Amino acid sequence: MRSEDIAKLAGVSRSTVSRVINNYPNVPETTRAKVLRVIEQHQYEPNSFARALAGKRTDTIGLFAISMTEQENASRIYQNSYFAPIVDMVVDTANARGFYVLIHTVYSRGEFQKVKQAFQQKRIDGGILVGTQKDIELVREMVDQEAPLVLVDYDISEIMAERLNKNHLAVINSMDYEGTAEALEYLIGLGHRDIGIIKGSMNTYSGRERYLAYENTLQKHGLPLRNDFVLEGEFLKESAYREAKRLAQQEELPTALFCSNDDMAIAAMEAFAEHGIAVPDQLSIIGFDDAQLASRITPKLTSVRLPVDEMAKAAVLKVIELCDTDEATFSTTSFPTRLVVRDTCKPPAR
Amino acid sequence: MRSEDIAKLAGVSRSTVSRVINNYPNVPETTRAKVLRVIEQHQYEPNSFARALAGKRTDTIGLFAISMTEQENASRIYQNSYFAPIVDMVVDTANARGFYVLIHTVYSRGEFQKVKQAFQQKRIDGGILVGTQKDIELVREMVDQEAPLVLVDYDISEIMAERLNKNHLAVINSMDYEGTAEALEYLIGLGHRDIGIIKGSMNTYSGRERYLAYENTLQKHGLPLRNDFVLEGEFLKESAYREAKRLAQQEELPTALFCSNDDMAIAAMEAFAEHGIAVPDQLSIIGFDDAQLASRITPKLTSVRLPVDEMAKAAVLKVIELCDTDEATFSTTSFPTRLVVRDTCKPPAR
DNA sequence: CTGAAAGCGCTTACAG
DNA sequence: CTGAAAGCGCTTACAG
Structure with missing residues (x-):
């Protein structure tokens, strides 16, 4: 089922179907209702690729877990108790806002290409990078692509102070x-x-x-x-x-x-x-x-x-925000930490 | 940069560029090399949406974590120590084979629509469903879509014995x-x-x-x-x-x-x-x-x-396999378990 | 072996 | 308010 089919069934043109789908104001309620009903009836879903190709967003954000220090065989990034909650929160937050999330882990320089490709191939509207920042030029290349990008736990300022304001970029870290x-x-x-x-x-x-x-x-x-x-x-x-x-x-x-x-x-x-x-x-x-x-x-x-949860959530909200705005911006947010005293510390013996 | 640009720079047509990209045999080595060099030089990446729209695969598989029993606020699916390693392994395995993975969690019937949509909108080549199977009709609807689908920990046979062989379907579970x-x-x-x-x-x-x-x-x-x-x-x-x-x-x-x-x-x-x-x-x-x-x-x-790791890995290999074959197939794999004796059991007191 | 052309399914000026 | 048409960037018969 394509928009053309819906158009025929509703007795309108594809243009109008498109307008209804995209919720444009310039279509009368009766027409809208008519189209909507046909869409409903046939459970029509516009092809996401065609939409993206025609200039719409993909409604997908990328989450890239970079772990380039770890050994080949230690490659279980989520065993790390830091990543699991991040993945968790990112997916939930993004999903709740109607975004899919595309995940990719990176254990080597070569795999980092996939991250760049995800952007270049326009698979995602924006991305979140979290993990080690071993090869800073890789990150720099990313930033140069000018796609909406959020870096978690990165120290970006020292690296590229001069071009910060030319990008859709944000950094999230903790204190x-x-x-x-x-x-x-x-x-x-x-x-x-x-x-x-x-x-x-x-x-x-x-x-x-x-x-x-x-x-x-x-x-x-x-x-x-x-x-x-x-x-x-x-x-x-x-x-x-x-x-x-x-x-x-x-x-x-x-x-x-x-x-x-x-x-x-x-x-x-x-x-x-x-x-x-x-x-x-x-x-x-x-x-x-x-x-x-x-x-x-x-x-x-x-x-x-x-506060990993808050950080992950903030990261998602930030990419989405970056996707929504045209002007280049740069921001950095630091989240406060808090000492939780439990049972592993006491005064020294002597 | 589009394939057209590459074509011009290499002095060939888009057709030929496409043939090179898709590694078709009918292009002489010299031509191939020439095109490849231009692609290399400009770090050209074909737009994934255009490719998908023109009939190629998306090289993306979906991973849908269904958790419809959990409460609204208990919505942290990865806190569940069962999901985290699955996500882990699925992403790693898929990535290693050149696939991206699109993740979505499902906590309610409504959200389940997103799963169907991911298929209908052709965002993914195939999908893995893991979790509770509360609403069996939802799963049935999925199966009816005839897209490559792997179900982890599902008891599918009793539900739809009659149509199993009409689908690209596999079930993975443990003993x-x-x-x-x-x-x-x-x-x-x-x-x-x-x-x-x-x-x-x-x-x-x-x-x-x-x-x-x-x-x-x-x-x-x-x-x-x-x-x-x-x-x-x-x-x-x-x-x-x-x-x-x-x-x-x-x-x-x-x-x-x-x-x-x-x-x-x-x-x-x-x-x-x-x-x-x-x-x-x-x-x-x-x-x-x-x-x-x-x-x-x-x-x-x-x-x-x-053996969650093995199961998750098998699930990925299976979807990929299903994506690669045209004939409808159904298979189910059961993984053996093993008792690991540690310190929480001893003979009863009396 | 290779190019011109049609087609994939949308969106969006443009004209009315 | 609405339709015809061009365009997004690929792939793939088709013809040569």
Whole structure:
């Protein structure tokens, strides 16, 4: 069934059918009703491709999960407790507003092409990029395409300050620095002086910010910054587990450990448990994200709550907004975090 | 940049450009190379809509997560530990084969229209449906559209036996009956005679099968089937928690509880913990799915492993296969389960 | 081996 | 208010 068929059945032209479908004002109620009834009767659905080709929107947004740090075999992006809720919220929010969402994961530079293609082939009206920003030129290329684009957890300003206002672009991130600082102030307030960190991915805005806040806060309080207390975690369970094991075998341990996300905090706790290191009695642990798991493990994990849901929702609303406006705009929104105190921190033993 | 432009630059016609793009044999290597170089140079990407409109595939498959039992506000489909890995695997598998995936969640009958529309509007080449099968006519309507369709965890045979072979259809499910029977035999082997169940959603193939196996296995061993030991869980954490709380207040408790999925098992354990009922000392618990969480909580949950990853992957391969073939086919694949014994079961106290 | 032309199913100035 | 016609960017018989 094509618009032509509907037109015939309703005794009008395709033009009029189109006008009705697109809800144009210049068609009398009786005509509209007549057409609408035929459409209804035959459950007619205009071909989305033909519409798009003729200049209409596709009503589809892209969601691209970039995970270029992870290994080939570690390729399960949603195992990461950060992505799952984002996908969740993005899909729900977009759907609720009548948009489909096209998902693609990117584990390598080559796959990144698919992201560009999705835009170039006009499959989507706009897109959301979330994840590691390993190859910044790739992102730059994206931005150059001038399609509506929302970047989650990206530090775009330093990269392309000059052309920001020529694009339909928005950045969404969280106040990682402040959140981390709050966590560390809390530990310091408990009396900790030897505080370690499991770093996130340095290819990531949040990873860098959290580390920076760690350094600065310790420094501010005149606390030692020991290299052997700084672990490379890359935001991954596996590396955190490995690093925690290594730490466990050191002669000296910190009395508290800030973990750049909950996945790593939980993996580290497992490692420590295996080495008979009691949390929080011998070692206080604090995570970041406040993932679902955080409150379900024992002991319950103290964590900095990241409003992923709000962020994901904001990202969708933003792309849609960008799709709706013609002028180039750039905006960046930072979402506040909040320390959720649970059972993994207490004053140091001595 | 359109194919016309490429044609001009390469000094050929659009036809030839098209032939090159579609990798048709009847074009000499030199011509092909020439065209390819121009395409390369200009990073030309054919408009996917125009291609689709002209009869080519869209290279997109749909993934529709149906969750019509859940409440409006419980609408977080991915919180369900069953969906997240499916989405994960479907996207990865499809992407690896050059397909995009269009995701849509369905929480109500109205939203189900979007699923049909995705097909009718020709947005996708084929689709995967997973979730509750509340309104069987909806599914029937889908099937009638004759588009490639894979149903995960559906019991299609009883519904439309007569037209199965007229469609591009496949069903993927797991051996829920056998898995449940194995779990119950294990409990019975430990000496349990008073065994309860938290049922899953009866709108679901797996929900029904698991319950059926529960009944049959108890019966087979001459064990009592007590109504007050049968809880309605709907596969949801919330209801399981509520029901477990209710059970905890009963005078008599079962000595073992089979939970139709891990989400419910874990929620129930939380409820029992709050009532001071020790697992497994006073009550043995067994789950289903072997979700990620199962091995991370304390005590570690004994569970029937469901090969979701394999199932999801199979679903994708199947749709793609269905898209590739012209003849109508119907197939159904059942994946075996496996009992993973951990720490939540022991012989009954007395 | 290759080009001109028709067609896919819409939308949108344009003219009336 | 409404229809005829051009156009969106491809693909594919058709003819040569």
